[in-house]
Amino acid sequence: MNRLYNALQLKRLYQLKQLGVQYVPLVEKRASVQRSLPSDLKALEQIVSQCQLCSLSKTRTKTVFGEGNPNAELMFVGEGPGAQEDTSGRPFVGRAGELLTKMIENAIEIPRSEVYITNIVKCRPPNNRVPTPEEAYTCLPYLQKQIELVSPRIIVALGATAYHYLTGDKTGISKVRGEVIEMDGFKLVPTYHPSYLLRNPSAKKEVYQDLLKIKRLLCEN
Structure with missing residues (x-):
């Protein structure tokens, strides 16, 4: 009941936002939103697999919770x-995904299995469209709990959607990529999504520089 109550509260907040009421970004309110979620990744994944709190549950084949080292220092967050x-x-x-693996293993020089990879939403939006705010805000507590449990030192926001929902900032990804942003308990580095790089190969040079910066951050004590 608590999980359903929290989700309904988030939907009410979204409706208020549509009327012009301003949010405090949900990342800043993780503790209160996550209180009813389990402190175990496997148990959390089980809850996500049964989630029907938004319309994406009606069109999915499988939920996509995330994978990787549960104690990873580096986490990647995509769109969906x-x-x-x-x-x-x-x-x-x-x-x-193949390109992301190359980015991790060739530039940062660690195995993909040593990082943690997930998305803003855990179900596929139809036709690979961008998640709606209602879908993203409904799903966001799951991601926030993943961040709490994995406790990475660095999170890489892959693309504008991930950056926006992790920070509440709507600045374009081209203006913030490569920046190191101090968040609550971790550093956030935005960069382009691998799908964007497949369409715009010339941007790989910029992302390579971002990845080298992430590599240096991981080497810091």
């Missing part, structure tokens, strides 16, 4: 699952 992720139940397994 695509078609192959929806079928497999794993994040970033298509072409964008």
Whole structure:
């Protein structure tokens, strides 16, 4: 009941926002929103697999919770699952996933299995569209709990959608990519989404510089 109550409260807040009421970003309110969620990733994944709190649950094949080292120092957060992720139940397994793996292993020089990878929403939006605010805000407590449990030192926001919902800032990704932003308990580094790089290969040079910066941050004590 508490989980349903919290989700309904988030939906009411979203409706108020549509009327012009301003939010405090939900990332800043993690403790109160997450209180009723389990302090175990497996148990949290089980809850997500049964979630029907937004319309995405009606069109998904599988939920895509996330995967990787549960004690990772580095976490990657994307927008949402695509078609192959929806079928497999794993994040970033298509072409964008192959590129992300190369980014992690060739530039940062650590195995993909040593990082944690997830998304803003855990179900595929139809036709790979951007999640609506209602969908994202309904799903966000799951991500916030993942962040709390994994407790990474650095989170990489892959693309504008991830950056926006992690920070509440609507600044374009091209203006903030590569910045190191101090958050509550971790550093956030925004960069372009691998899908964007597949469409715009020339941007790989910029992302490579971002990844080298992340590598240096990981080496700091």
